[in-house]
Amino acid sequence: MSATDPVIIVGAGPAGVSAAGALVEAGQKPILIDEGMFPGGQIFRRAPAPLARSGKDTYGFEATRAHALGEHFAAILPSITYYPETLIWGIEPGTIHLARKDGALRQPWTRLIVAPGAMDRIVPVKGWTGPGVFTIGGAQIALKAQASLIGGEVVFVGSGPLLYLVAYQYARAGARVVAVLEHADPFRHVSAMAGLVAGGRILAKGLYYMAWLRAHGIVVETRAEPTEILRNRNGRVSGVRFLKGTRETTLTCDAVGIGYGLKSETQLADLLGVDFIFDRQHRQWLPKTDADGRSSVKGVYFAGDGLAIRGSEVAEMTGELAARALLADEASAYAPPVSGLRQRVARMDEFRRALDGVFPFPSRMASMSPDDTVICRCEGLTAGSLREAVTTSGECDINRIKAFTRLGMGRCQGRVCAPMAAELIAAQAAVDIAAVGRIRGQAPVKPVPLTALARRTHDQL
Amino acid sequence: MRSRDRTAFSLKRLEIAASAPVEFLVDGRKVTARKGETLLTALNADLGHVRNFEFLEERRSGFCWMGACQDCWLWTSSGERIRACTSLVETNDSLSTSAPEAGA
Numbered sequence: 147m148s149a150t151d152p153v154i155i156v157g158a159g160p161a162g163v164s165a166a167g168a169l170v171e172a173g174q175k176p177i178l179i180d181e182g183m184f185p186g187g188q189i190f191r192r193a194p195a196p197l198a199r200s201g202k203d204t205y206g207f208e209a210t211r212a213h214a215l216g217e218h219f220a221a222i223l224p225s226i227t228y229y230p231e232t233l234i235w236g237i238e239p240g241t242i243h244l245a246r247k248d249g250a251l252r253q254p255w256t257r258l259i260v261a262p263g264a265m266d267r268i269v270p271v272k273g274w275t276g277p278g279v280f281t282i283g284g285a286q287i288a289l290k291a292q293a294s295l296i297g298g299e300v301v302f303v304g305s306g307p308l309l310y311l312v313a314y315q316y317a318r319a320g321a322r323v324v325a326v327l328e329h330a331d332p333f334r335h336v337s338a339m340a341g342l343v344a345g346g347r348i349l350a351k352g353l354y355y356m357a358w359l360r361a362h363g364i365v366v367e368t369r370a371e372p373t374e375i376l377r378n379r380n381g382r383v384s385g386v387r388f389l390k391g392t393r394e395t396t397l398t399c400d401a402v403g404i405g406y407g408l409k410s411e412t413q414l415a416d417l418l419g420v421d422f423i424f425d426r427q428h429r430q431w432l433p434k435t436d437a438d439g440r441s442s443v444k445g446v447y448f449a450g451d452g453l454a455i456r457g458s459e460v461a462e463m464t465g466e467l468a469a470r471a472l473l474a475d476e477a478s479a480y481a482p483p484v485s486g487l488r489q490r491v492a493r494m495d496e497f498r499r500a501l502d503g504v505f506p507f508p509s510r511m512a513s514m515s516p517d518d519t520v521i522c523r524c525e526g527l528t529a530g531s532l533r534e535a536v537t538t539s540g541e542c543d544i545n546r547i548k549a550f551t552r553l554g555m556g557r558c559q560g561r562v563c564a565p566m567a568a569e570l571i572a573a574q575a576a577v578d579i580a581a582v583g584r585i586r587g588q589a590p591v592k593p594v595p596l597t598a599l600a601r602r603t604h605d606q607l
Numbered sequence: 608m609r610s611r612d613r614t615a616f617s618l619k620r621l622e623i624a625a626s627a628p629v630e631f632l633v634d635g636r637k638v639t640a641r642k643g644e645t646l647l648t649a650l651n652a653d654l655g656h657v658r659n660f661e662f663l664e665e666r667r668s669g670f671c672w673m674g675a676c677q678d679c680w681l682w683t684s685s686g687e688r689i690r691a692c693t694s695l696v697e698t699n700d701s702l703s704t705s706a707p708e709a710g711a
Contacts, residue, residue: 181674181693188673194695196626196643231693265675277656277668278617284672288618291672292648293626297617319621381666382617382655400617411675523670523678526662557677562670593677595688 152177152227153257153472154242156234156414159187160458161261161450163219164465170225172473177227177253179234179244185219186212187263187450188283189458197293204290206315207351211458236589237417245594257445257476259468260414260433261461264451266405267565269512271303273375274404275523278383282405286312295321297401301386303372305329306407306505310355310366317364324399326359327370327388329406329508341500344493348457371511375402406507408455409565413587418446424580427502428455429509429565431584437488439468440475447472456491456498463491512566513573521570522563524556532567533574542575544568544582553585557593560585616655618648631700633681646691646702647672647679657681657691658704682706 153169155162158180169176178185184192190205190212192198201209229246236243237255244251266281273279280288280296282304288294289312299322302313309326317323342349359366369390376385376396385398415422415433421442423434432454439447447468450461470484515521517530535550536542544567547553553567554560560567564585572579626641633650640649647669650657656666657679669679672692679691684701 183693194643196641197623198643199621199623265671265673275660275665275667275670277651277666280669281671281676284670287672288648289621292644293621293623294644294648294652295619295621296651298619321619380655523676526660557680558675561675592674593688 151254151256153259153469154179154253154255155259155261156180157187157261157263157450157452158182158185158219158228158230159261159263159450159461160189160215161263161452161461161465161468162187162259163215163222164462165259165261165449165469166226166465167218167222168466168469169473170222172469174473175225175227176259177229179229179232179242179253181231181233183230185228185230186215187458187461188287189461190215191287191291192216193291193293197291199293203319206318208458233592233594234414235591235594237414243589245599250594250599257447257472258418259439259447259449259465259472260418260452261448261450261465261468262411262414262452264408264410264455265561266308267407267409267507268404268562269304269406269508270515270519270521270523270529270563270566271372271375271404272516272519273377273383274402275520276375276377276381276383278400279375279402279404282308282312282403283408285401285403286315289315289319295319295401296403297383297399298322299324299399300401300403301325301327301397301399302403303327303370303386303388304403304405304407305508306405307352307355307501308405308407310352310359312403313364314355314358317359317362323359323364324397325365325367325386327372327386328366328368329370329511330505331368332356332504333368341496342504343497345497345501348459348497371508372404407502407505408451410455411452411561412584413559413561413591415441415448415452416584416587417589417591418443420446420448422584425454426580427499427506429507429568429579436471437467437491438471438484439464440471445472454498456494460491460494460498463487463494467491507565509569509579512569515566515570521566522553522556524558524562525552527551527553527563529570532570536571536574542571542577542581544571544585547571548585559588559591616652618651618655620652629696629698631696631698631702633702634704635701640696642696644696646681646689646694646696649696650691 153176205212242253374387378384421434449464449468670676686707
């Protein structure tokens with residue numbers, strides 16, 4: 147361990163690249179580790195060259211920002227050590243465990259900026275595990291990075307801004323968007339406008355997508371609760387049944403995108419042993435940091451959507467804040483004042499809080515899910531079996547329920563089922579959602595092929 | 608068996624001017640994809656699914672496309688497990704949708 151070890155940045159999305167840029171500016175030579183093939187994270191996910199479309203076609207209004215990130219990355223690349231397609235599967239004091247296609251590696255660390263991003267937050271509904279049902283984020287990746295559409299006739303189910311953006315992108319790319327089924331009632335929240343206005347350009351874009359969909363005759367149902375994703379005799383998705391009030395409607399489609407906002411990736415934070423805090427609005431346990439991203443563990447900083455869901459603009463700002471906090475803590479290098487940045491983040495926080503208020507997580511719907519709904523797609527665990535485990539054990543801690551049911555012990559280690567499971571357990575045990583706790587991340591945080599580990603272990607990148 | 612029910616597959620490819628075809632095998636069957644596609648895209652376009660779920664009679668087509676859900680595992684002919692969503696198609700690949708026998 148020495149202060150001359152390079153700073154390690156986890157994740158090459160907007161937060162990680164921005165952090166790397168600030169460190170390079172201060173004369174450092176950080177190591178940037180990312181699971182993706184290209185920098186940009188999921189938001190600016192890039193297609194392999196043979197499938198590349200124009201920036202405008204791929205990123206729409208975000209084309210300029212996507213381009214800017216690419217340029218920024220190219221400019222700092224000679225000054226950083228970049229490891230794409232590299233999985234961090236474990237972290238111990240002083241050592242990071244990595245897996246790459248060509249084998250396993252160990253990397254010493256003393257200072258870390260963790261920016262692992264987020265994934266879709268799912269509320270399972272009967273039939274959601276069938277072929278043709280994908281996350282909304284996944285549907286967008288198919289389009290951005292693979293020049294493909296998840297289907298020709300698509301229903302988007304869920305809540306939040308991404309629903310409208312992806313529906314718009316799909317319609318523009320030639321899909322028939324059968325309907326957008328929104329759980330919330332966004333047009334009712336006039337009182338939230340004051341907070342939303344703080345979003346400026348982001349709010350304007352969201353309103354544009356909504357208006358575009360309506361102008362093009364695409365059905366946007368609000369207060370819609372999906373009750374079943376229907377399947378044909380081959381088991382493929384063939385439709386969606388939903389309730390609006392007491393009226394049930396059935397739609398025909400060949401693919402479904404589903405997602406109720408995003409959730410932060412916090413498994414590495416668990417391994418690092420940082421303090422967490424329960425965020426009532428996100429209904430998720432998140433790493434606890436100060437305004438600049440300092441965690442409770444010395445040398446460990448957080449940034450981007452992996453710290454809290456605030457979008458890619460804030461991710462860029464928090465990446466820079468974390469890098470400058472790290473530099474300031476070492477008082478070793480150039481770290482200009484960050485007060486202007488902090489104010490911009492605070493202003494965007496106001497917007498995000500208002501937005502979360504308009505598109506709240508549908509906890510009531512989640513907790514009322516029928517007993518036969520599959521909650522864990524890894525092992526087929528149902529809502530009924532979770533409820534039974536709560537009742538027979540008298541436990542409400544999600545890690546105790548995990549021990550009884552194997553909840554969160556499957557391939558994805560609870561990434562997909564955790565938000566829904568927490569709601570079900572809280573409702574069944576009649577406790578506050580915070581009392582349920584969180585599924586503790588354990589190494590390996592993602593499954594590592596044994597062949598990768600067996601191949602060889604190097605001692606450093 | 609070979610006559611394909613097109614309604615069984617939902618993934619639609621956008622037209623890209625120049626995308627060279629890549630041929631590979633899945634469970635001994637020839638699949639054609641475009642260069643730059645992941646196995647997830649190729650299999651969803653061709654088979655309409657990626658794998659059989661091990662606990663129930665159900666097919667799976669992956670879910671998240673970003674390496675998080677782990678619902679798109681395949682195996683190479685050498686027995687190595689790979690994620691379809693993060694693996695690009697390679698000419699002459701030979702892949703299996705089921706795990707090699709226990710002990711492998």
